[in-house]
Amino acid sequence: MADTPTLSVTMLGAGQEVGRSCCVLHYRGKTIVCDAGVHPAHSGMASLPFIDDLDWSTVDAILITHFHLDHAAALTYITEKTNFGDGKGKVYMTHPTKAVHKFMMQDYVRMSSSTSDALFSPLDMTKSLAAIIPVSVHQLITVCPGVSFTPYHAGHVLGACMFLIDIYGLKILYTGDYSREEDRHLVKAELPPVRPDVLIVESTFGTQTLEGREEKEQRFTNLVHSIVKRNGHCLLPTFALGRAQELLLILDEYWKKHPDLHNIPIYYASSLARKCMSVYQTYIHTMNANIRSRFAKRDNPFVFKHISNVPPQRGWEKKIAEGPPCVVLASPGFMDNGPSRELFELWASDSRNGLIVTGYSIEGTLAREITNEPEEFTSMKGNTIQRKISVEGISFSAHVDFSQNSEFIELVGAQHVVLVHGEQTAMGRLRAAMNSRYKERNEDVKIHTPRNLETLQLSFRGERVAKAIGALADKPPQTGDVLSGLLVAKDYSYTLLDPRDLRDFAGLTTCTVTQRQKIALGVGWALVRWHLEGMYGTVEEGLDKDGIPTMRVMGIVDVKQTAEHELTLEWESSSSNDMIADSTLALITGIDKSPASVKLTTNSHSHSYEHSDPGHVHPHANPEGEASSVMRIQRLAMFLEAHFGEVELHMPEPDEDAELPEDERRQPALLVELDHAEAEINLVTLVVNSSSDTLKKRVEAVLDMALTTVSSLSESFVSGIPVVSDDVALGLSQQDKLGASVPEIDSASAVAMEVAA
Incomplete structure (x- = not known):
């Protein structure tokens, strides 16, 4: 159809890059924004998505997939520094995400307030938190008429979800960051039960294939063990929340099995993590069966026996660096500042020490630079430091690799696939690989890789499917059968049902509308009948229940002689019945003005009949x-x-x-x-x-x-x-x-x- 509406997809961030995720969906006058993060490699205004390219007062909802800064840290700026508050927009995230987001933002504000690049104040952050509406996984949320969404488990971190969004019947699945592998504490990402029209999916690792979980854990623990056994310090830069908890569970279990390591301490250098540990314990029920089973046996897996927090006093980094071998998990994972950066600068020049980069490192950060193993690097004070520390990379980032991502994309089966949250090269390789697969199977699936500020206009096949329910669904129709029932439309979703099921399934009832139309008439009853028979054929004549002379036209319209010079048309209203009633009404109102048209010719072979002139009595009058x-x-x-x-x-x-x-x-x-x-x-x-x-x-x-x-x-x-x-x-x-x-x-x-x- 020429007037079929299109879906507009605009990336304000994470378009051919990793960081500042922000995706704008616009369809049929409704606008939904998915995620609002900052770019870890930048600071201040440069870290924000391209927010000036959107009138935020038109946004109906902002959906945050998880609490990581590159997906949620720009939310406060948007709600408090743009015209978002002028509209009726709402902000949604899951209960665990909101709980952790609060602590993440408090720490973010504390860190940025010491610089001149602060984007907002603690008061702004507090006001923004108050506006967030927490939701549960699998809960159907109606944002406004025509717009709804359902969150599904995404793995990745505690509370992370993907959103199945429905805008006037068009379904979009936005994954955010997701993992299809169950780890030590999280469930894997779910496959929603509904096939969407559009899939917007991360492409972080492109076509890379990652190690299996067991092999990865073994390599990780062996590497940590070898570093401390050579009297070295082991640095594990991690984000305060998310993958850090997974590493803590792995290390605590490994230390328990190796008594020879009990004299080597493991430190968790994050005050933020201490605050959030209660959140993890509160939402045990959202984790996998292993964690829930241990918790049910009163064995809280997040009460670690071989891990302790670092001393709260200033200068603890130097004391640990000068002390005996140890393992330290320090934030942030990108190593641009904070404890992880300070410890790295202290330990970098000693070859006994070891650095293990455990997460995905974004381009432009020290973590990405150091994986290339440069001989020297520049400290935060501008000094040059020789790098002798060993560097290894083992990814615990909980993103899907190529095999997991491609399988999920194919299982979802969307007509359009939009790749986001990936660097240009990785994204391009994934697109080429998926196009090749679909071409081999002769499937028409469109793969898109939009840049930031590039707007995709996606069109869809116009046909829509109506779901038969109730009595109509009890007996599956055979080939050639015709289903007849009531078609109920709600927000461009269609249901076909038997009228008897209307109350049970839709809360509605049926009724019959009887229409009546009175007509002033100046001709006789028999003349009316003659015209009706001439137009419709046989006309049923008789008396109605009140004894009024009635003619029934086509078994539908009753023509009643309710008074000497008055007729009343009566019928049950429907689209077809109304058309018959309209034609009957038009015929009757034209009877007394209808001219006779028969002529009798007067020549030798023919005669024509003429009408009586107006001065004579009508030839039919007597x-x-x-x-x-x-x-x-x-x-x-x-x-x-x-x-x-x-x-x-x-x-x-x-x-x-x-x-x-x-x-x-x-x-x-x-x-x-x-x-x-x-x-x-x-x-x-x-x-x-x-x-x-x-x-x-x-x-x-x-x-x-x-x-x-x-x-x-x-x-x-x-x-x-x-x-x-x-x-x-x-x-x-x-x-x-x-x-x-x-x-x-x-x-x-x-x-x-x-x-x-």
Whole structure:
């Protein structure tokens, strides 16, 4: 369809990059924003998404997938520093995400307030938190009429979810960051039960294939063990929350199995993590079966036996660096500042020490730079430091690799796939690989890799599917069956059901609307009937339950004579019934203005009938006194002309054919012409002759109807025409030719009728 609406997808961040995720969806006048993060490699305004390219007052909802800064830290700026508050927009995230987001933002504000690049104040952050609406996984949330969404587990971190968004029937699945592998404490990402039209999915690792979880954990613990056994310090830069908890569970279990390591301390250098540990313990029920089982046995997995927090006093970094071997998990994971950066600068020049980068490192950060193992680097104070510390990378980032991502994309089965949250090269490789797969299977799936501020306009097939429910769904239809029921539409979602199920499934009831229309009338009841029969064929006549004379048209419209000069039309309203009622109303209101159109020619071969002039009494006004055969012929001619147009009466001259035998003499006849074909009706025998079988049959049918309406042609026609007896005029024409007898016509039904215009 030419006017089919399109979905607009605009990336304000995370378009061919990792960081400042922010995706804008616009469809049918509704706007949804998914995620609002900052870019870890930048600071201040440069870290924000391109927020100036959107009128935030038009946004209906902001959906935050998880608490990581690159997905949620710009939310406060948007709610408090843009015109978002001028509209009716709402902010949604899951309960665990909101709980951790609070602590994350407090720490973010504390860290940024010491610089000149602070984006907002602690008060702004507090006000923003108050506006967040927490939701539960699998809960259907209606944002506004026509817009709803359902969160599903995404793995990745505590509380992370993907959103299945429904905008007027168009379904979009936005994954955010997700993991399809169950780890030590989280469930894997779910496959939503509904097939979306659009999938917006991360592409962080492109076409890379990562190690299996068991092999990765073994390599990690062996590497940590070897570093501390060579009297070195092991640095694990991590984010305060998310992957850090997974590493803590792995290390605590490994230390428990190796008594020789019990004298080597493991420190968790994050005050933020201490605050959030209560959140993890509160939301145990959202984690996997292993964690829930341990917790049910009163074995809290987040009460670590071999891990402690660093001393709270200032300068603890130097004391630990100068002390015996140890393992330290320090934030942030990108190592641009904070404890992880300070410890790295202290330990970098000693070859006994080791650095293990455990997460995905974004381009432009020290973590990405150091994985290339440079011989030296620049400290935060500007000094050059020689790098002798060993560097290893083992990814615990909980993002999908190529095999997991490609499998999920194919299982979702969306018509359009939009790749986000990936660097240009990785994203391009994933797109090429997926296109190749679909091409081999001859599947028409569009893969998109939009840049920041590039707007995709996505169109979809116009057909929509109606789901049969209730009684209609009890017996599956066979090929060729036709389902009939009520089509219920809600927000462009369609359901077909039996009218009896309407109350149970839709909370609605059916009713019948009876319409009535009164008409002032200046003609007789019989004249109305004649016109109705001429238009609709048989008309049922009788009395209604109140004894009022009624004619029923096509079994639908009742025409009632409710007063001497008044008719009332009554019918049950529906689209088809209303059309029949409208045509009946138009016919009746035009009866008294309908002109007669029959002419009688006056030349030697034909005569034309003229209407009575206005000064004469209407020829149909007094049927009781009409004995003239001319009037009967005129009625028949008028009836025929109502169906076929002009009718000619051919009369033989008195002396014409006088010498011929009586059975060969020419008879008076009516001539009908239609579409260059002619039919002649013998007025003595009422036999129809025509070279066109089609026209002959039509004239015979109309002639039969005319004979049941007008009075019999039993008297002589005009002077000089032989008298035709009833047996000849009626018996031959009706019994032999038409096969039916004409009922007696009383004076009321023998009223001469005008021709319907």
